[in-house]
Amino acid sequence: MTDPVLALNGVTKSFGPIEILHGVDFALHPGEVHALIGENGAGKSTTMKILAGYLDPTGGQVTWQGKPVAFKGSDQAEDLGIIMIHQEFNLADHLSVDQNVFLGRELRRGLMLDHKAMRAQTAELLGQLQCRVDPGMPVNRISVPDKQMVEIAKALSRKARVLIMDEPTAVLTERETEVLFAQIERLRGEGVAILYTSHKLGEVKRIADRVTVLRDGTMVRSDLTADVSEDDMAAAMVGRELSDLFPQKTFQAAEPILEAQGITVPGVVHDASLTLHRGEVLGIGGLVGSGRTELAEAIAGLRPRSGTVRLKGQDLPGNDVAQAMRAGLVYLTEDRKGAGLLLDKSLRENLTLGQLDRFGSPLIDRKREETALDTAISDFAIRAPDRDMAVGDLSGGNQQKLLLAKTLLSDPQVVIIDEPTRGIDIGTKQQIYALIARLATEGRSIIVISSEMPELIGLASRVVVMHAGRIAGELVQGAVTEGNIVRLAMGMDGHEKDSAA
Amino acid sequence: MSMATTAPTRRPRVNLAMIAPVVALVVLVLIGMALNPNFLSYANITNVLARSAFIGIIAIGMTFVITAGGLDLSVGSMAAFVAGLMILVMNLLTDSMGGGLPVILLGVALALFAGLAAGFVNGILITRAGIEAFILTLGTMGIYRSLVTWLADGGTLSLGYEMRELYRPVYYGGILGISWPIIVFAVLAILGEITMRHTAFGRHCAAIGSNERVARYSSVAVLRVRLMTYVLLGTLVGIAVVMYVPRLGSASATTGLLWELEAIAAVIIGGTLLKGGFGRVWGTVVGVLILSLIGNLLNLTDFVSPYLNGAIQGVVIILAVVLQRNTGAAR
Ligand SMILES: Nc1ncnc2c1ncn2[C@@H]1O[C@H](COP(=O)(O)OP(=O)(O)OP(=O)(O)O)[C@@H](O)[C@H]1O
Numbered sequence A: 001m002t003d004p005v006l007a008l009n010g011v012t013k014s015f016g017p018i019e020i021l022h023g024v025d026f027a028l029h030p031g032e033v034h035a036l037i038g039e040n041g042a043g044k045s046t047t048m049k050i051l052a053g054y055l056d057p058t059g060g061q062v063t064w065q066g067k068p069v070a071f072k073g074s075d076q077a078e079d080l081g082i083i084m085i086h087q088e089f090n091l092a093d094h095l096s097v098d099q100n101v102f103l104g105r106e107l108r109r110g111l112m113l114d115h116k117a118m119r120a121q122t123a124e125l126l127g128q129l130q131c132r133v134d135p136g137m138p139v140n141r142i143s144v145p146d147k148q149m150v151e152i153a154k155a156l157s158r159k160a161r162v163l164i165m166d167e168p169t170a171v172l173t174e175r176e177t178e179v180l181f182a183q184i185e186r187l188r189g190e191g192v193a194i195l196y197t198s199h200k201l202g203e204v205k206r207i208a209d210r211v212t213v214l215r216d217g218t219m220v221r222s223d224l225t226a227d228v229s230e231d232d233m234a235a236a237m238v239g240r241e242l243s244d245l246f247p248q249k250t251f252q253a254a255e256p257i258l259e260a261q262g263i264t265v266p267g268v269v270h271d272a273s274l275t276l277h278r279g280e281v282l283g284i285g286g287l288v289g290s291g292r293t294e295l296a297e298a299i300a301g302l303r304p305r306s307g308t309v310r311l312k313g314q315d316l317p318g319n320d321v322a323q324a325m326r327a328g329l330v331y332l333t334e335d336r337k338g339a340g341l342l343l344d345k346s347l348r349e350n351l352t353l354g355q356l357d358r359f360g361s362p363l364i365d366r367k368r369e370e371t372a373l374d375t376a377i378s379d380f381a382i383r384a385p386d387r388d389m390a391v392g393d394l395s396g397g398n399q400q401k402l403l404l405a406k407t408l409l410s411d412p413q414v415v416i417i418d419e420p421t422r423g424i425d426i427g428t429k430q431q432i433y434a435l436i437a438r439l440a441t442e443g444r445s446i447i448v449i450s451s452e453m454p455e456l457i458g459l460a461s462r463v464v465v466m467h468a469g470r471i472a473g474e475l476v477q478g479a480v481t482e483g484n485i486v487r488l489a490m491g492m493d494g495h496e497k498d499s500a501a
Numbered sequence B: 001m002s003m004a005t006t007a008p009t010r011r012p013r014v015n016l017a018m019i020a021p022v023v024a025l026v027v028l029v030l031i032g033m034a035l036n037p038n039f040l041s042y043a044n045i046t047n048v049l050a051r052s053a054f055i056g057i058i059a060i061g062m063t064f065v066i067t068a069g070g071l072d073l074s075v076g077s078m079a080a081f082v083a084g085l086m087i088l089v090m091n092l093l094t095d096s097m098g099g100g101l102p103v104i105l106l107g108v109a110l111a112l113f114a115g116l117a118a119g120f121v122n123g124i125l126i127t128r129a130g131i132e133a134f135i136l137t138l139g140t141m142g143i144y145r146s147l148v149t150w151l152a153d154g155g156t157l158s159l160g161y162e163m164r165e166l167y168r169p170v171y172y173g174g175i176l177g178i179s180w181p182i183i184v185f186a187v188l189a190i191l192g193e194i195t196m197r198h199t200a201f202g203r204h205c206a207a208i209g210s211n212e213r214v215a216r217y218s219s220v221a222v223l224r225v226r227l228m229t230y231v232l233l234g235t236l237v238g239i240a241v242v243m244y245v246p247r248l249g250s251a252s253a254t255t256g257l258l259w260e261l262e263a264i265a266a267v268i269i270g271g272t273l274l275k276g277g278f279g280r281v282w283g284t285v286v287g288v289l290i291l292s293l294i295g296n297l298l299n300l301t302d303f304v305s306p307y308l309n310g311a312i313q314g315v316v317i318i319l320a321v322v323l324q325r326n327t328g329a330a331r
């Protein structure tokens, strides 16, 4: 085996008085895809940031080609060819796609920027990634998965010797994931060392050569991927055997609670109708960009729309979130950082933001808020080293759990959850699935939007599939299969409806 | 659900940016005491406080506007315009009603209403017409300034002698030896601090300034809260004018000149983030005191020319912003 390019020896990391990593040993080899897995908050992102020079280790050593190094910031690591794609986007929102790709390394012709060349190269990189986004588009106007593709394009545009990717596929659909994997395989062939993390263990099994498991800041095992099964990985991550991922479906026919008729959002959703019954878990499938999120936001009063939405027989006005929330309908956004949480505020302030009137008027009762936070922390197993920390310092998965807690705080009758388990570890995933099932048995109704097929199939008794802004079809019970969903999502046999009932 | 949970503990946090304004204030007071024994005299202190009350009252409102991610450059001219309008109307009323307390009460009501209305106009144009706050209030700043000049016909509007005598105690009088402007400033500051920290309105302001989209998705009435911050500021400008007019009994084109800058500076020195998302009223009060103490110290001593007042205040403002940038993050 080749010598490692980049390695950690006994690395520890503390934030303030709290130690997060307890002596991590770890080596990356050229031409090897190494997966780092672990529960939310286990320290994966922290480990990666230390490798890429974004954080200094508190103790231990980082070695580059066998020699100890102490990076003075990520720039120095980048000069050596260590490139990292972060879990959260690092894009300048108002700049265009190509400006982002070349940010800090702009191409020049003489004294002037060479806009044409940058645009052409960006187009070529995006082409390699089969991403159809316009390089001149400002980043704040492109979709979440496209942003991720831009991040990947940005990383590919640098001459990487070590490529570190923190949950690159969390926001990608399967098709885009395939495209990314093709690029990873190409880079592996070129001798690039690749470190990668994902909560999708199937992917890890497929793409990684070696897998290292981190639990609570300690390395628990490191094996060749060929030698471990997905179940082994999951058990090593959570420290116990995991039972079935999906709970039993219990839905029995009941009266409709939510009826959306002829919803149109100009340019993105056309004449979409759906009905949700009491106690039902309804899935919405479809490719990213098919209008799922926009439909959900229109129903939840977050976008201007035409068409009617009736909740328990009562009409909900368009573009009025507060009214929808009061009536008992809430939407959990897929864009955690942009629309879900205030990253610079504490857990408590985030949790109660949408429901402050329930915590006392005119003065907010701090004690009640703290109690609510206690409940949320235990109900959703939120791991926060410090209760007063800024939400932006929580690990990604724990942010997601807090967002769930925040959304459910209003005790809604109807919950629309967009990508419920994005970036969540397998143990917690199981808990969130159980929670969704429990909400349904309590008589609440849930719409789950997901790009993960197993999630739709495992949770929903009925799935509506969208294609290009329209409802392409509906699948019920036995007909809810991966093949059927994909066919509808791709716009094939759009006339099929209720193939089994 | 049952699951392993870490039990997070709370630990106190001392943040440099958090206490820096207080430290600066204490240092200023110590310097003042060392340089001039009269500095801590009752007369000097009440004088400083009473003079800073106008800017202070306005700065309280500005704290909310800036916390919610807005800005208002028009408050100085707005104050001049409201003062001019108030004097003009009071003089007219004196002619028709023959003066007395009712005229003063009507004048006060008018000033409060005019301030509220002016704030409403700013707010509605910013929130509904979607005009950038900086540009819009730059515009209204010019408009109000020009209106007061026009009202005064280029000169000075003065309150009639009789009215002036009757109204005087509102600035010069007080209880227990504390003058009214100081009392009003103190009460408003306390109310402001409570509003910012303990009410939904204050929380919503910070949320909007921190990330407007998150606030909207959390069903916060973003436009209404924003509008309310400008209305609140306008009303406080009205209150400041009510306290200010009895002091000189006149208004002119130079009334309230640069008040907007002093108010914004006080807010920023106090630790409120200029880009919004975090604000504290008590910090603003400290900021106001720092700015007026600098001026006062320069007047009391002859080390540095009082003409350099602006320069020193400028340095303090720049330092405050640098400090903010280097500490930042969560509170
Ligand atoms: N700047 C910080 N200050 C305080 N605590 C921090 C900071 N950054 C990370 N942490 C804490 O360190 C722990 C590890 O975080 P890290 O982001 O590495 O987890 P992760 O394994 O990437 O989890 P996830 O799967 O959720 O992304 C978490 O408990 C997190 O809250």
Ligand SMILES: [Mg+2]
Pocket (backbone or CB within 6 Å): A044, A045, A046, A087, A166, A395, A396, A397
């Ligand atoms: Mg992470």
